[in-house]
Amino acid sequence: MRKVIAKRLVFSKSTIPHSYITANCLVDKIIHLRKEMIKKNQKVSINDFISKAVALALRLVPELNSNMDEKTGEYTQLKTVDISIAVATENGLITPIVKDADKIDVVDISENVKVLAEKARQGKLMPHEFQGGSFTISNLGMFGINEFSAVINPPQIAILAVGKSQLKFNTNMEKQTEISMTLSYDEKCCSLDRAQTFLNTLNYFLSNPDLLVQEKPDF
Numbered sequence: 776m777r778k779v780i781a782k783r784l785v786f787s788k789s790t791i792p793h794s795y796i797t798a799n800c801l802v803d804k805i806i807h808l809r810k811e812m813i814k815k816n817q818k819v820s821i822n823d824f825i826s827k828a829v830a831l832a833l834r835l836v837p838e839l840n841s842n843m844d845e846k847t848g849e850y851t852q853l854k855t856v857d858i859s860i861a862v863a864t865e866n867g868l869i870t871p872i873v874k875d876a877d878k879i880d881v882v883d884i885s886e887n888v889k890v891l892a893e894k895a896r897q898g899k900l901m902p903h904e905f906q907g908g909s910f911t912i913s914n915l916g917m918f919g920i921n922e923f924s925a926v927i928n929p930p931q932i933a934i935l936a937v938g939k940s941q942l943k944f945n946t947n948m949e950k951q952t953e954i955s956m957t958l959s960y961d962e963k964c965c966s967l968d969r970a971q972t973f974l975n976t977l978n979y980f981l982s983n984p985d986l987l988v989q990e991k992p993d994f
Contacts, residue, residue, distance in 0.1 A: 787926050790845075792962040795924050798974045799953045802940060805984045806952060812882075812988075821954075822860075822914050823885040825937060827987045828980035830856045830876035833910055836973040838965050840909045842930040850932060850964045859908035859928060860888055862895045869895050870928060872908040881987055912937060922955040932961040933970075935977075 805824045812819055833840040833856050843850040856877040859870035871891035873884055894900050913925045916939035925936040938955040945951050956977070960970045980986055 784926050787929050791927050793959050794962045795957055795959050796970055796974060797955060797957040798978055799955050800978045800981045801951055802954050802981060803952045805981060808984045817882050819881050819885040823881050824984060824987055826858050826876055826884050826912060827881050828977050829912060829935060830858055831980055832973055832976040834877045835976050836969060838969045839933045839973050841932050841964060843932055843964060845930060853909045857908045859911040861911060861913040862892045864896050869905055870911055871895050871900055871905045924957045925959055927959055927961060932964040934959050
């Protein structure tokens with residue numbers, strides 16, 4: 776598997792013009808909401824909220840919810856939002872897919888990720904559970920990484936690299952919790968303007984996590 780992964784990474788970096796933009800997102804409200812949900816026995820992670828926020832942002836900025844045909848070089852916007860979540864296994868990195876992530880709630884996303892991650896570590900994923908997807912999230916925050924950039928996972932045209940949460944002080948010397956997020960995107964398929972719009976939209980959802988737990992968000 777590692778040889779296949781290495782081959783795909785080389786292909787991605789040598790054929791896709793990677794561009795990168797980074798944003799620092801405040802997650803204090805998410806941390807508070809997560810604690811309240813855990814009290815109700817709804818065991819969710821910050822990454823589950825990020826996954827939901829990404830899915831909703833992709834719905835509003837569909838240019839990034841696309842796949843590119845490796846043979847023709849043409850890209851197509853996808854009708855469904857299927858989020859690939861990078862999972863480390865003994866044999867290398869694999870990206871199981873949470874289907875229709877924009878249409879299910881944070882708790883369902885959490886349950887899906889746990890099941891898929893365990894199957895990935897056991898080597899029991901079926902092809903349809905990890906092949907395809909419209910966008911990838913790679914989170915190295917649990918490994919103490921502050922910030923990094925990730926390689927795009929073809930045929931997708933973008934990937935989000937998530938660092939660890941960091942306690943900082945704002946201009947009023949008030950404590951706040953930030954997470955650095957770097958978007959790698961294919962410059963052939965997506966403009967800087969749309970990439971920035973996506974990150975701004977993502978940041979908005981993360982700053983207003985009540986929108987992430989609404990049954991039917993009004994947008």
